[in-house]
Amino acid sequence: MSAPLDLPRWADTVLVPAISVVAAFLVAGLVVLGIGENPLSATRYLIQGSLGTSEGLGFTLFYMTDFIFVGLAVAVAYHAGLFNIGGEGQATLAGLGIALVLNNLTFLPGFLLIPLGILGAAAFGAAWAAVPGYLQAKRGSHIVITTIMFNWLASVLIVYLLVNVLREPQSMNPETRAFPEQSYIPFMHEVFAAFGIEIPASQLNLTLVLALAASYFVWLLIYRSRLGYAIRVVGSNPAAAVYAGISPARITIIAMMLSGALAGGLAVNELMGYQHRLLLEFTSGYGFVGIAVALMGRAHPVGIILASLLFGILYQGGAELAFEQPAITRDMVVVIGGIIILFAGALDGLFRRAVAHVLTRQKLARA
Numbered sequence: 001m002s003a004p005l006d007l008p009r010w011a012d013t014v015l016v017p018a019i020s021v022v023a024a025f026l027v028a029g030l031v032v033l034g035i036g037e038n039p040l041s042a043t044r045y046l047i048q049g050s051l052g053t054s055e056g057l058g059f060t061l062f063y064m065t066d067f068i069f070v071g072l073a074v075a076v077a078y079h080a081g082l083f084n085i086g087g088e089g090q091a092t093l094a095g096l097g098i099a100l101v102l103n104n105l106t107f108l109p110g111f112l113l114i115p116l117g118i119l120g121a122a123a124f125g126a127a128w129a130a131v132p133g134y135l136q137a138k139r140g141s142h143i144v145i146t147t148i149m150f151n152w153l154a155s156v157l158i159v160y161l162l163v164n165v166l167r168e169p170q171s172m173n174p175e176t177r178a179f180p181e182q183s184y185i186p187f188m189h190e191v192f193a194a195f196g197i198e199i200p201a202s203q204l205n206l207t208l209v210l211a212l213a214a215s216y217f218v219w220l221l222i223y224r225s226r227l228g229y230a231i232r233v234v235g236s237n238p239a240a241a242v243y244a245g246i247s248p249a250r251i252t253i254i255a256m257m258l259s260g261a262l263a264g265g266l267a268v269n270e271l272m273g274y275q276h277r278l279l280l281e282f283t284s285g286y287g288f289v290g291i292a293v294a295l296m297g298r299a300h301p302v303g304i305i306l307a308s309l310l311f312g313i314l315y316q317g318g319a320e321l322a323f324e325q326p327a328i329t330r331d332m333v334v335v336i337g338g339i340i341i342l343f344a345g346a347l348d349g350l351f352r353r354a355v356a357h358v359l360t361r362q363k364l365a366r367a
Contacts, residue, residue: 011355013298017344019351020296021310024343028336037327049320050313056320058188058202062269064305064312065204068211069265070290071308072218075299076262077143079222080255081235086132086147087263087287089154090125094264096158097124098271099166099278102179110182117183117272118210121264128154129260130253137249143256151287162280175279185273205273207265214265215301221258231255263287289337296344311337 007016029039050060070087077084101120105113132146162174171177188204222228234241234251241248270282289311296310297303318333343351 007352007356007359011359012352013300013303016348016351016355017296017298017303017307019355020343020348021340023347023351024336024340027343028339031332031335031339032328035327035332037325042321042325042328045321045324046313046317048317049324050317053200055200055202056316058200058204060309060312060316061208062203062205062274062312063315064308065208065211065269066266066286067289067293067308067311068215068305069262069269070287071293071297071304072214072265072301073259073263074290074294075297075301075304076218076222076231077255077259078294078299079228079235080231080251081238082133082136082143082252082255082259084129084132084147084256084259085144085288085291086129086150086260087266087290088283088285089147089151089287090128090260090263091266091283091287092154092158093128094121094125094260094267095271095278095282096161097121097264098267099176099179102183102272103176106180108182110184113180113183114185114272117179118264118268121267121272122261123264125260125262125264125267126257127260129256129263133253133256136256137252158278159280162278166278173279176277179272179276183272184276185268187273203274205269207269207273210268211265212305214262215305218262219301227254263290292337292341292344295348296340310340314340 025043029043032039032042048056050056070091073087073090074084097120098117102113102117105116108116128150129147132141132143132150135141135146136143159174162176166176167174168177185205185207187201188206188208189199189201191206192199220228222231230241230246230251231254233244233246234248234255238248241251266283266286271278275282293304293307293311296307297305314333314337318330318336321328321333322330
């Protein structure tokens with residue numbers, strides 16, 4: 001058995017992920033070359049479409065906001081030794097919570113309705129995640145299996161409710177009526193316009209600020225609080241946690257509830273910040289991408305923000321790339337994202353060993 005790799009923190013959190021991303025883009029470049037397109041031109045369109053214009057940057061940051069929330073959701077559970085892949089279902093139920101609050105409290109002013117909508121999302125997301133957490137803690141059910149099942153249950157439940165219960169009577173579309181206007185989270189271009197600064201319109205809204213605040217909260221929770229210490233102890237060694245007087249069952253349920261509440265931020269961004277109604281499939285698979293974001297970001301809030309930016313670039317730049325080079329379809333962009341996930345996850349150990357070998361040789365050479 002090989003000895004465990006002991007890398008400096010900067011190498012583990014920055015260098016290894018950077019090498020993984022570069023290697024993934026090199027392999028993706030070979031895929032693009034294989035279909036007869038120029039990889040350099042494709043990269044230029046990707047960057048230009050996502051970061052080269054104010055409008056493109058706005059859409060990139062909008063997608064980044066979604067990925068931050070789901071990445072943080074996966075990370076909190078991961079620190080507790082749990083692999084929560086139920087972000088899709090938890091965000092879906094969070095959307096239901098938003099719709100129930102906003103469409104039943106229309107008489108309230110915006111300064112009350114917006115926080116209540118956010119709390120509704122967090123509460124429903126936490127409640128939906130608490131059930132798999134309880135089953136894992138009290139019944140020994142595997143968290144991966146139960147969260148997969150709850151994704152499907154959430155999907156079926158929301159279809160039934162939107163078709164038979166919550167649908168606007170005059171509409172044939174499976175969606176609720178529009179939320180009251182005072183519950184809309186302001187778009188960023190509207191906020192800047194209030195200060196006399198004109199920027200192109202995009203989906204980007206103030207939920208980005210909430211996502212960054214949530215990142216700081218998770219950092220404080222995990223690394224600067226007693227609860228965060230308990231979460232990390234349970235995730236590292238449940239037997240030691242019991243010896244220290246920490247209940248793994250209690251921490252498991254709490255971690256899953258926090259994870260589900262954070263996943264609800266995806267619903268806040270999509271529904272209160274952009275769509276302004278509950279509709280089918282608003283999560284668009286972002287919950288699953290959050291797994292890759294958390295793994296690439298080493299389950300650390302700063303790493304998650306950077307990984308979210310990368311996937312935001314892929315989503316927005318990929319749309320521009322498919323328009324400029326039709327041979328590179330949206331499916332090809334999904335392939336590129338899959339290659340990045342492969343290199344950041346399955347092949348992570350390969351790069352860690354290579355980096356550890358190089359750093360060890362340098363250390364011996366200096367000695």
